[in-house]
Amino acid sequence: MKSLKTVIRGLPVQLVVSHEMSLSVSMRLLYEPSDPCVVRAAFAVVGSDKVVEWVIGRDLLADGLEGPVGEGDIRVWPAEEHDVSDLYILLNPPDGTALLKAPAREIKTFLQQTEAVVPKGAEPGHIDLDAWLTHLIAEG
Secondary structure, rough: OOOOOOOEEEEEEEEEEOOOOEEEEEEEEEEEEOOOEEEEEEEOOOOOOOOHHHEHHHHHHHHOOOEOOOEOOOOEOOOOOOOOOEEEEEOOOOOOEEEEEEEEEHHHHHHHHHHHOOOOOOOHOOHHHHHHHHHHHHHH
């Protein structure tokens, strides 16, 4: 299998605290062709060293650009605001909830870059089954 490049994109997002208040957060998206079905997202409040990481399905992000998707821990939907093209990402871990507002155009560009590396539907051919099985066995 040929070596494929990792796609990384940093972008500013807003952590929505209330209708009147939000915090600036940096979001770094990472896509690795060896794990082609997911995007790793790292979030950090601007000025803080604390980073929170999430694994989000690539299809979930893409489908969320078109309409509301997801259930449980991660939900994604487009904003319906005047002349603003944003994407909401709701992260719902057991110990709290975070609502993030991200620029939809930048998410779409990132996803297009990932699809240039591993086209949609071609993911099974890029999964490293040996590494996956080794991981499963180690988890026991």
